[in-house]
Amino acid sequence: MISNNKFFIENPYGRWVRDNLFSSSSSAFLTFFAGFMVIYSYRGIVGFILNPERMWTSVTYNMKLYMILAYPDEAMIRVWLSVGLALILGGLSIGFYNSGKSISLGGIFQKLFTISAVIALLIALAPTNTNVIQNDGSIEAVEIIPQDVRMLILGPSLVLTLAFFFLRNIKIKNLFNTAKVNLTYFGLIIGSLYFIKIPTISLDSSGERIIPDPFLPIASTTYIPWTILYVGMLLFFFIGSLLKNKDVKIMSRLIPIAWFLCPLFIFSWIFKKPLVELNTVFSADIPSILVFGIIGFLIIRFSDNESIGVYRTPINIGFFILSVVVFLLPLVFIFKATMVLLLLLLVVSPAIATTKEGKRQLFIVWVVSLFVLTFLIRGASSDTMLVTPTGSIFGGFSLTWLLAIFGTYASFPLGLALALGRTSTLPVIRIICTGIIEIVRSVPYITWLFFASVMLTVFLPAGVEFNLIIRVLILTAFFSGAYFAEYIRGGLQSIPKGQYEAANAIGMNPFQRIFLVIVPQALRTIIPTLVGSVITSFKDSSLVAIIGLFDILRIGTSVIPAQSQPVVFIGRNLEQLVFLSFFFWVFTFVFSRRSMKFEKRLGLGER
């Protein structure tokens, strides 16, 4: 009997196997059954991927199409700048928020041991043959991994596994900072771009395909920008570390703001290349900043004025009516957007502008946000200068990002507002918010997408037309906003009543009670659910393929399998589906891993 064997009691590995895999007869059965299923499907997948019928060049050759669709070649620098901005910010935050955790050399070897052992196991288990269906319907077995090739890979990986097995017990006092180790891993990946070769297709100057297809090294237009971006990332990592050592406090506020503004800046200015005319800047933007700057100054200056207390409610109502009027009038978009910001200031101001210092800071924040908002809206609402054959610069993965990021951005405040509205004591607001949440949540996303693409134009006044992407964005905001609202409501209900009472007891006004006491605690408890919801909306964004937007899924399933020139990729849809599954998996996996670390740092579930 397995449990009586000495190995399974004394040896730590043996104990683990006994305790975890064969603890009872039913668990032994489950272990064998699951193991068989995993190995069987793994062999099936490998057979599918290495099948000579597959044409993986259809993926590699169309990589640019996948990422940016028809983005013009001469403006590629803008794409790299967009990626670079995110990487630089990443480097800066890794440096600044470096937790100082370290890993020993033995720990690194332990990880490498696991990786190489898994690789050796996978290669040992890989199938030798796979079935190819001939045109006449007969099935023929084809060798996909010759024995010598298998040995050629298996040998070194076994040697490495053994080497790491002994090295992992090494006792060296040197500790390595985890952040630096991770950056080195990233660097190794970038460095490998110089050496690895991928199957792709090369065409000569007349557009004729050069045969035979060799494995080609990665183009210099790919690895040179990545190298530059990596160097930039390293540079900002060290700047971040320096700022952390110097203890520059303001950075801990600036970095989150920069992360928030970065996608907005990328999509409105860098990626888009907006056509900005100076006369609109002078006729709309500068007057807007001046007017709202003065109004904001007055609001901040007199918000705690005793004598104005009587007029506060009429003024608030007046501003609300005015903002509705501003929205209905055919005004410049900048005025409408700034009006929303002004309403926010009107609410915030009595709580913050209580001292002279508070007023000064709020005014600075107000002016800066006015400039930032105007700048972003000027970029976003202008026409683009880029010319593409399809008329839209967003397509492929850039469209997926656009939908995912802006879907989240717009839906979060909307969800928060709906959740607060649903828990409100005012019946009208509560009924409206509950109605919106329940209606939006009880209809499938695809139905809403069709609503956006076909029906929304019917509901809008005659002649008013939104771009399809904007319509989808508005709709996504409502859809994921309704889900967010329910998550946030769950968080709100988890806050004990004593918190509300305590906030009341120290004389906080309703705004301060909600936003300084309740919401921060509520959000903290629902971070895992929110991350799950963001991942869902990232994946759901591929559904827009159904209503005719060229996102990454539509390119893979419709566009590439239709290509006949210059290379015939007709009917190559299975390869695309495999690639897309892998691609989405990588992003969502990394994302959920990061969020798990984030949860740990916040100490969730430990309080």
Add this chain to the structure above:
Amino acid sequence: MSKKSLLLLLILSMVAVACATDTAEEEVVVEDEHDHEDHSTLEEVLERGFVKCGVSGSATAFSETGADGSITGFDADYCYAVAAALFGDYSKVEFKSLTSAERFTSLAAGDIDVLIRNTTWTQSRDTELGNDFGPTTYFDGQQLMGRNSDGISSSSTLADIDGLSVCTNAGTTTEKNITEGAGLVGATITLVTVEKFSEAMDKFIAGECDIVTTDGSALVGRRAVNDALNDWSIFPQSPISKEPLGPVYRSNDSAWGDVINWVVYATIIADEYGVTSANVDSVDTDAFPELGRLFGANDGELQTVMGLDAKAFYNVIKQVGNYDEIYSRNLNPVGLFREGGANDRWTNGGLIYAPPAR
């Protein structure tokens, strides 16, 4: 500052905001509803400086998106030809890739000027939907494909598929045609419906169905790509449906419709005379007066009356090519040839025919 003056200042600034109207740069595009009625699409397009052409973007050899995002193909070439006729520059096209569900809505809403998206000319589409169809550029028809090893040959008929399973894409006329056709000859078939034709093809290759059916052009293309000329047969010889494909434009817009029609006719006439983009400069207009009139040799009165440049059709042939060039460039690589088919010249027994230019 007193309360009153403060309120006054607030109100004044509100008024200042409310007065700053600048509708020109609105994100919301406010279109003039009567635009389409008062002006011809032709004037609108000429004023705009480029033509908006609705294509599929994922139809093999008709309008496909290349690895660099450019759009090529038989339908795309006719978009280029329209631009060449209007502006003397074939590149003045903005493509809009449309799904089959949204193509007519998009045309009716004015998002596109002309729809060249392998669209079949049918009575209901022509009469009920407010569209007009231009001359047919490609005569297609639904056919079936099966394996020779299952006893199928190119001389098979619908009766031969009795008891076999047939793969097709769901909810299309393709599905309706095969069900009706099989019912008429009394063949019982198992219909396997999938969303896209490529999925039907995957099932056919995997042996999940014996027969696959769609438009003949797609079947010929897939047979050529899979190198199965000796293994798969396409039948019956005369297709089970008529699928004339051509450009579509909005009804009641004859000036614009004439331009589209005559761009197509010009490519066909040039093909009849054997005028290609290579030899269009050396055409003897005295020996062939019809070509002279078409290419604007004698003031090009025929073109200027239409609101085009005298050299409009010369530009079409010079920059895009004649019908045969457009056909061979896009359809020969996927195994579709003109010889002996419906798309051959009328003088060779085909259906490609144009009225005379005079």
